Amino acid sequence: MQLDRIKTMVAEILQTTREVEEWRNDYDPGSQEWYTLVNLAQTAESLALSLPVEMLPDAEWRWVSSSEYAVVDEILDALKEAGK
Numbered sequence: 641m642q643l644d645r646i647k648t649m650v651a652e653i654l655q656t657t658r659e660v661e662e663w664r665n666d667y668d669p670g671s672q673e674w675y676t677l678v679n680l681a682q683t684a685e686s687l688a689l690s691l692p693v694e695m696l697p698d699a700e701w702r703w704v705s706s707s708e709y710a711v712v713d714e715i716l717d718a719l720k721e722a723g724k
Contacts, residue, residue, distance in 0.1 A: 657685040
C-alpha cells in the first residue's frame with residue numbers, strides 16, 4: 641500500500657532527525673556544514689509532522705484533548721482582539 645510506504649518513510653525521516661538532535665546535544669563542531677545539517681533536520685521534522693495524521697506512523701499519533709482546543713481558541717481570540 642502507498643500509505644504504508646509513506647508511513648515508513650516518515651518514520652525513517654523522524655528517526656534521522658532525532659539522531660541529529662542527539663548529536664547536536666553531544667557534539668557541536670561549530671562548522672557551517674554542521675549548522676546546515678541541524679537546520680535541514682529541523683525543517684524535515686517540521687514538514688513530516690505537518691502531514692495529515694493518517695500519514696504519520698502510529699507511534700507519532702497524538703489525540704488532542706478538548707482543553708488543548710480550548711486553549712488554542714483563547715489564543716486565537718486574544719490575537720484577533722490584539723489586531724483590532
